[in-house]
Amino acid sequence: MAVTLYRTPTTAADADEIADWLRDRIDESVAVRDRFLDEHRTDELPERFAEARVLSPFERETGNAMLGVVRYEERALDHPERAGGVLYDGAALQRALNPAIPDGERALDHLHVALLDRAVGTWGDHDGRWHKRVNVLGQPALVSIPGLYEAPAKPEAYYEAKRKTALLSGDAPPREVLENEVEGEFLVEGDPRTTEALKGYVLQTVHCWRTGEGFCDESGCRLSNPHRQPGVVAAQLRDPEFCERHAELYG
Structure with a gap:
């Protein structure tokens, strides 16, 4: 049995460090390759990406295969x-x-x-809208770096401070400014804790593959799936790493 992890070139994620962490916790071999979309590029991918585009947060139908959109996806792959x-x-x-x-x-x-380095989501039948996700379990498993920052909700004060600064200066405030102004813990784009936080989300995909189980119900476990940023910080960046049951497997 084997796991292959693919790098992403445009983000702060260190695939080699994540792979080393995995090797200490699972028996399967773990290899690292360059970007999936380079290693396994096909001529159909630009059109398939265009077809997978979410058009509206509240519309289940996806896809815009107009020539200009497909050309955009070709450029994005390159x-x-x-x-x-x-x-x-x-x-x-x-x-x-x-x-x-x-x-x-x-x-x-x-x-x-x-x-x-793409934002991915899943449709929620319970509320009729799309939800951004950090990972999508399956084959291949997808782990979205933008999703780490955008999917779990930040404190409302964060969004208010970001809007206020953007109105005054025309640009988003630096991470350090937001962290000082907004109470609570959260991750933002380029956060130096990105690689550490992603380790648990990659392990979630491996755990599902090995056992068929989904996310852990215990908050604070690396295999849990918090919907808010403080929960992500607690689960991925604080001790203990795992609940008692999963510590027996990966602790």
Whole structure:
């Protein structure tokens, strides 16, 4: 059994450090490769990305395959630093990326985990809207770096301070300013704690692959899935790392 983790070139995530951490906790071999979208590029991917675009937060239907949008996705694949501001259906991206995996590596005993510089989401039947996600479990498993900052909700004071500063200066305030002005703990783009926080989200994809289980119900466990940023900080950056049950597996 094997796990392959893919780097993302445009973010603060260190795939090699995450892989070392995983090797200390699981028996399976862990390899690191360059960006998934470079390693397993196919001619169909730009159109498939265009088809996976979320058009509205409240519309289930996705996709805009107009020529200009497909051309944008081609440029984004070639120059990932230019991509951004788009939400993609995570399940649709999985369906698009799975056939790109080589035939010999698509068996159930080999998990591929792609660190992505794209925002991904899943549709909520319970409230009729899209929700950004940090990860999407499955094959390949997707771990969204923008999702780490954007999916779990920050304190309302954060959004208010960001709006106020943007109105005055025309730009978003630096992370250090927001952390000083806003009570509570949260992660923002480029946060130096990004790699540490992502370790648990990558392990969640491996845990699901190994056991068939989803997220842990115990808050504070690295395998839990908090919906607010303070919960993410508590689960991924504070001790203990795991609840009692999962500490037996990964502690």
